[in-house]
Amino acid sequence: MMNKNDLQELGVDKLGHRLRIHKEIEKLKQKVNLTESPPASKSNLADLYIRGITTWTTIEVTSWLSDLGISDYNSVLTKARISGLKLTKCTKSDLQSLGITKLGHRLRILKSVKMLMRNR
Numbered sequence: 001m002m003n004k005n006d007l008q009e010l011g012v013d014k015l016g017h018r019l020r021i022h023k024e025i026e027k028l029k030q031k032v033n034l035t036e037s038p039p040a041s042k043s044n045l046a047d048l049y050i051r052g053i054t055t056w057t058t059i060e061v062t063s064w065l066s067d068l069g070i071s072d073y074n075s076v077l078t079k080a081r082i083s084g085l086k087l088t089k090c091t092k093s094d095l096q097s098l099g100i101t102k103l104g105h106r107l108r109i110l111k112s113v114k115m116l117m118r119n120r
Contacts, residue, residue: 024119025050053116056084068112070105073098088113
């Protein structure tokens, strides 16, 4: 798993940024209960968060929705071929027109996307 030195090699020069990223990675590892040899699905989920939303495929977007607890819309997003990059450009009305009918779900998706974009 990535450590603070790896982050510096990737060009994250500021110590505060490296510490924050490392802290978030540790929280993510706890969230998905990663062990030294994690199951493939949990490892892939952690990789998604580390890689960044703009690189996600439609399948990875649906995995993320499942992690958020709102997998009801996986088929809708798959049919519309919504990638991570496309998702970052969606508005509340875009999500509604895709069939995400519950306001709370639209807001949760948008808030989570915003957090992912801020932490990249």
